[in-house]
Amino acid sequence: DVKVTQSSRYLVKRTGEKVFLECVQDMDHENMFWYRQDPGLGLRLIYFSYDVKMKEKGDIPEGYSVSREKKERFSLILESASTNQTSMYLCASLTSGSSYNEQFFGPGTRLTVL
Amino acid sequence: GQNIDQPTEMTATEGAIVQINCTYQTSGFNGLFWYQQHAGEAPTFLSYNVLDGLEEKGRFSSFLSRSKGYSYLLLKELQMKDSASYLCAVRAPKAAGNKLTFGGGTRVLVKP
Numbered sequence: 001d002v003k004v005t006q007s008s009r010y011l012v013k014r015t016g017e018k019v020f021l022e023c024v025q026d027m028d029h030e031n032m033f034w035y036r037q038d039p040g041l042g043l044r045l046i047y048f049s050y051d052v053k054m055k056e057k058g059d060i061p062e063g064y065s066v067s068r069e070k071k072e073r074f075s076l077i078l079e080s081a082s083t084n085q086t087s088m089y090l091c092a093s094l095t096s097g098s099s100y101n102e103q104f105f106g107p108g109t110r111l112t113v114l
Numbered sequence: 115g116q117n118i119d120q121p122t123e124m125t126a127t128e129g130a131i132v133q134i135n136c137t138y139q140t141s142g143f144n145g146l147f148w149y150q151q152h153a154g155e156a157p158t159f160l161s162y163n164v165l166d167g168l169e170e171k172g173r174f175s176s177f178l179s180r181s182k183g184y185s186y187l188l189l190k191e192l193q194m195k196d197s198a199s200y201l202c203a204v205r206a207p208k209a210a211g212n213k214l215t216f217g218g219g220t221r222v223l224v225k226p
Contacts, residue, residue, distance in 0.1 A: 031212055042218040043157075043201065050211050058213070090156060094212060103147070103203075103214055105156040 003027070004106035006091055012112045019078040021109050023091030031094050032074035033103070034058075034066065036087040043090065049074055081113045116140045118217035120202050125223045126192055134187045134220045136202035142210055148176050148187045149201040151219070157201055160187070189222070197224045 007022035023032065033048040035058075045058030047066040055066050063085060067075040074093075078085055091106040118138045126132040138146070145164040149157035163169055163178035163185060175188040189196055199221045203214040 033213065035216075040218070043203075043216040045213060045215070048211055048213050056211055059215075102159045102162065105158075108156050 004091060004093055004104050006089075006106040006109050008109050009107060010110050010112075012114065013078075013081050014114050015082060017078075017081050017113075019081050019111065019113075021076040021078075021089055021091075021111070023074045023076070023093075023106055024072055025074075025093040025104070025106075026072065027093060027095065027104070028071065029093040029095045029104075030071070032068065033092040034064075034074065034076045035090045035092065036060070036085075037090060037108075038087050046076065081111075083113050085111065086113045087111060116204065116215040118202060118204060118215060120200075120217040120220045122218065123221045123223070125225060126189075128192055128194060128224055128226050130192050132189045132192060132222060134189070134200050134202075134222070136185045136187070136217055138183050138185075138202075138204050138217075140183075140204050140206070140215065142207045143180065143204060144207045144212070145205040146176075146178055146185050147201075147203040147205065147214060148174075148185075149203065151199045151201060153198075160200075192224050194224050194226070197222060 004025045034046045035043045049055045049068040065077045089109045092103045094103040120136045148160040151157040161176035168177045173190045178185045199219040201219045202217040
């Protein structure tokens with residue numbers, strides 16, 4: 001059974017705090033992604049990584065950074081959390097190995113910044 | 115740039131058929147995905163089209179026309195559990211990181 005796990009389902013933080021969201025996949029996938037999902041705006045790509053130590057900006061990278069030290073783990077970092085970063089955060093992974101690539105999602109982390 | 119459009123909301127009756135349309139204008143195309151997402155849960159994969167035509171999978175079918183930048187998801191014999199959001203997503207080529215760009219999602223409400 002394929003698995004993408006995220007460190008927390010619910011998280012409450014205060015403005016200005018540093019926040020780490022962790023994502024781990026056990027499928028040996030090369031590509032990993034971080035999205036946020038907000039009502040009326042859909043899923044928006046924050047950052048993605050196609051290899052260890054590689055990272056690329058998505059559509060809305062401002063206020064975020066990422067880390068990919070190991071193939072199975074992709075971390076999203078909010079250096080100084082702000083209230084407009086209250087959202088559902090979804091991690092995903094997929095393989096590059098074939099022409100058919102299903103992107104698997106983690107369960108999501110609902111972050112509230114007070 | 116990427117632009118993906120789908121209706122915001124649709125309502126249908128249990129047992130009926132609903133067709134969710136998705137149109138896209140993207141700078142590169144390497145396949146189109148449909149995902150189902152129940153409230154508060156992560157999206158789950160429904161279908162993948164990379165060539166033109168219809169792909170059927172049980173009660174769900176997906177169609178793609180690359181020349182028209184158009185896809186639809188067809189849900190047959192609707193059940194109450196099909197009430198969910200349906201997300202259309204276009205995949206970029208491998209050189210662009212295989213990343214998916216999502217539409218805003220279509221919320222489908224199935225009524226008895």
